[in-house]
Amino acid sequence: MSEPTRQLHVAGVGLWLPGVPNVEAWRGGARGITSRDEEFPKPSGASIERRARRRASPLCRALADAYCTAATQANIDVSTTSSVFGSALGEVTTMLGLLDEMSRHEPLSPMAFATSVHSAAAGTMSISAGNRGFTTSISAYNDTAATALFEAIGLLHSPGAPVIVACGDENSPDRFVSEDHAFDMLAVTLALVPPDHPAPRLARLSGPHRAEADLPPAALPPRLGRNPQAGLLDLVAAIVAGQTGTVALDRGRGTGWCVTVSEA
Amino acid sequence: MGSPSLLPITGYSVCNALGPDRTAVLQHLRQGQRGLGEVPFPLPFATVAGAVRDPLPELPPELAGWSNRPTRFAKHLVDQLEPALARTRERWRPERIGIVLGTSTSGADATEHAYAHFIEHGALPDDYDFRKQHTFGALVDVLGRLTGARGPAWAVSTTCTSGAKPFGSARRLIASDVLDAVIVGGIDTLCAMTLSGFHALGALSSAACKPFSQERDGINIGEGGALLLIERRGDGPAVLEAVGESSDAYHISAPHPEGLGARLAMQRALHEAGIEPGDVDHINAHGTGTPLNDAAEGKAITAVFGDEIPVVSTKGYTGHTLGGAGAIEAAISVMCMEEGFVPPSPGVEPQDPKITANITRALIERPLRRVLSNSFAFGGSNASVLMRSA
Numbered sequence: 027m028s029e030p031t032r033q034l035h036v037a038g039v040g041l042w043l044p045g046v047p048n049v050e051a052w053r054g055g056a057r058g059i060t061s062r063d064e065e066f067p068k069p070s071g072a073s074i075e076r077r078a079r080r081r082a083s084p085l086c087r088a089l090a091d092a093y094c095t096a097a098t099q100a101n102i103d104v105s106t107t108s109s110v111f112g113s114a115l116g117e118v119t120t121m122l123g124l125l126d127e128m129s130r131h132e133p134l135s136p137m138a139f140a141t142s143v144h145s146a147a148a149g150t151m152s153i154s155a156g157n158r159g160f161t162t163s164i165s166a167y168n169d170t171a172a173t174a175l176f177e178a179i180g181l182l183h184s185p186g187a188p189v190i191v192a193c194g195d196e197n198s199p200d201r202f203v204s205e206d207h208a209f210d211m212l213a214v215t216l217a218l219v220p221p222d223h224p225a226p227r228l229a230r231l232s233g234p235h236r237a238e239a240d241l242p243p244a245a246l247p248p249r250l251g252r253n254p255q256a257g258l259l260d261l262v263a264a265i266v267a268g269q270t271g272t273v274a275l276d277r278g279r280g281t282g283w284c285v286t287v288s289e290a
Numbered sequence: 291m292g293s294p295s296l297l298p299i300t301g302y303s304v305c306n307a308l309g310p311d312r313t314a315v316l317q318h319l320r321q322g323q324r325g326l327g328e329v330p331f332p333l334p335f336a337t338v339a340g341a342v343r344d345p346l347p348e349l350p351p352e353l354a355g356w357s358n359r360p361t362r363f364a365k366h367l368v369d370q371l372e373p374a375l376a377r378t379r380e381r382w383r384p385e386r387i388g389i390v391l392g393t394s395t396s397g398a399d400a401t402e403h404a405y406a407h408f409i410e411h412g413a414l415p416d417d418y419d420f421r422k423q424h425t426f427g428a429l430v431d432v433l434g435r436l437t438g439a440r441g442p443a444w445a446v447s448t449t450c451t452s453g454a455k456p457f458g459s460a461r462r463l464i465a466s467d468v469l470d471a472v473i474v475g476g477i478d479t480l481c482a483m484t485l486s487g488f489h490a491l492g493a494l495s496s497a498a499c500k501p502f503s504q505e506r507d508g509i510n511i512g513e514g515g516a517l518l519l520i521e522r523r524g525d526g527p528a529v530l531e532a533v534g535e536s537s538d539a540y541h542i543s544a545p546h547p548e549g550l551g552a553r554l555a556m557q558r559a560l561h562e563a564g565i566e567p568g569d570v571d572h573i574n575a576h577g578t579g580t581p582l583n584d585a586a587e588g589k590a591i592t593a594v595f596g597d598e599i600p601v602v603s604t605k606g607y608t609g610h611t612l613g614g615a616g617a618i619e620a621a622i623s624v625m626c627m628e629e630g631f632v633p634p635s636p637g638v639e640p641q642d643p644k645i646t647a648n649i650t651r652a653l654i655e656r657p658l659r660r661v662l663s664n665s666f667a668f669g670g671s672n673a674s675v676l677m678r679s680a
Contacts, residue, residue: 032466032468078542081542114425114426114427115425116426116447121398121483122405124483124486124487125401125402125405125483128402128482128483128486129405129406129409131334133486133490134483134486134487134489134490135490136487136490136491136492136543139486139487139488139490139491140487140491140542140543140668141542142487143394143447143449143668143669144394144426144447144448144449145447145448145449145667145668145669145671146542146669148448148669148671149537149542149668149669149670149671150542150669152537152538152539152669152670153538153539153540153541153542153669153670155539156539157537157539158536158537158538158539158550158551158554159536159537160535160536160537161537161671162446162448162455162459162535162671163446163447163448164444164445164446164447165425165426165427165430165444165445165447166426166427166430166443166444166445167421167425167426167427167428167431168427169427169442169443169444170427170444172442173442173443173444176388176442176444176463176468177444177459177462179462179466179468180459180461180462180463180465180466180468181462182466183462183465183466184462184465184466199420201405201408201414202401202404202414202420202424203420203421207421234442283442
């Protein structure tokens with residue numbers, strides 16, 4: 027039996043990676059830095075409320091920047107839209123900082139604890155946008171992007187309003203991840219709209235489904251290519267380039283979820 | 291395909307400080323016996339916790355590399371659920387069975403120990419694998435292997451609503467025809483970092499918690515989990531009727547003082563089900579025992595339901611099981627409908643006079659048609675799960 031066809035309409039995209047602060051820079055040919063030691067502008071987090079911005083992690087800021095780019099492009103009201111945040115490791119640097127404090131027998135920072143949770147970006151964005159609607163924060167390692175799209179499919183079906191999918195992972199923790207598996211931070215967003223939404227479309231997606239990819243992954247430095255969300259970046263790269271075909275959302279490292287990109 | 295109004299809960303399993311299975315949990319709830327006690331590891335401050343003292347099974351040899359406390363909880367819960375799971379697998383192809391599991395800590399306990407080893411010896415333990423033992427994805431992978439589910443599978447991690455929001459995901463996944471059955475649930479384990487974090491926030495009680503009491507001064511952390519099977523069709527003890535979700539849009543670690551987001555979640559659940567507040571017979575409250583949380587929830591409950599509906603916080607029995615709480619309390623709610631009772635809310639006396647909700651003081655025995663289970667979290671995440679008897 028074949029899987030049912032599921033259609034997703036993309037009306038906005040956003041991205042942040044080191045040295046590539048937005049889609050325009052990507053269009054201009056930037057593909058990310060090759061060393062963590064290189065200088066590059068940090069994500070601004072400009073859309074985050076000022077007090078919260080001081081506490082926001084680089085991942086939270088990168089997700090916020092990419093989130094607002096996609097929302098603006100799709101002309102979506104961020105105070106009412108549903109949001110699905112996805113990350114394999116979430117705020118792992120903040121969490122490991124807490125373990126450091128514990129190992130020194132120091133009392134934990136209450137704010138660090140509150141912002142160490144996986145849903146820190148989701149909470150921060152809903153507070154900054156004054157959004158009392160739906161937001162969630164999910165994780166499935168290399169399948170995070172695909173499962174975020176499944177959650178979005180359900181939300182687009184009911185209640186049938188736009189959804190922003192925002193996936194990202196910060197630098198892998200050096201002490202816990204070997205060099206050959208280490209990855210650098212990136213954040214990617216899609217603004218998805220229901221079929222009858224008036225926003226201009228960038229592309230139409232079918233899936234996620236388990237298939238063979240026929241579009242090659244984007245050319246990235248190895249450490250960026252190993253980020254668990256790199257497959258979603260490949261999808262955005264295909265949309266921005268106007269390519270059609272099937273993209274592996276897990277870059278072959280998960281359970282095989284792909285999406286097929288068609289013209290809008 | 292429209293939104294499904296009624297989805298059968300075809301089976302469930304539960305484990306927490308009250309006991310390792312439904313029978314033990316039910317017995318202790320009926321008797322009003324708390325499961326709170328000593329924290330099973332040293333801490334530099336005083337508190338009590340809802341630890342699970344019963345032994346947990348080991349994973350099968352092929353999954354040994356993933357073995358940690360949450361995956362062993364998963365194995366224990368799957369073993370209990372297996373008769374119902376077998377029927378689910380007969381009804382649906384593996385690709386049409388998915389998993390949405392709540393967890394806030396996943397393998398943080400294992401990482402704590404690995405980090406301590408690193409500090410002492412300059413290297414991680416030989417048997418520690420960050421990917422397999424720390425990540426949310428690993429716990430979901432193990433659950434997939436143990437259950438045979440091959441559909442989409444993910445963890446929800448929204449702190450204390452982690453175990454409740456999967457019910458909403460399950461409804462949407464079935465309504466949009468992505469899946470026919472979803473294994474939902476929540477699992478979390480005690481770890482020093484979580485206890486220390488809540489202590490740092492000033493939210494941890496040094497004694498047994500007293501939800502909704504005038505004397506309440508904080509939470510107790512617990513551990514455990516529950517799994518529930520939600521299907522497009524089938525027979526079971528209860529039905530998932532609606533899930534209301536909202537955000538406070540207020541503060542990263544404090545609830546809206548008027549319980550605005552909590553109220554919205556409860557109202558959305560009622561709206562989705564197309565029922566009136568008077569159609570609900572009982573509320574299993576979030577009821578953590580902190581001054582702010584209980585005050586906000588109390589206001590929200592009375593604003594929506596008035597002050598007659600029986601309300602219980604079962605966290606006084608189990609401790610706050612964080613990412614497991616929403617699922618554990620949904621399972622307890624199903625039990626209450628099956629058995630026709632509302633347990634007393636431990637520690638409520640003397641009830642806070644500013645909280646006018648009807649917090650139960652003694653066992654109530656009567657048929658329950660509908661129960662609402664509340665979960666509220668950091669970042670203003672709110673979820674209310676509405677279930678009715680089959």
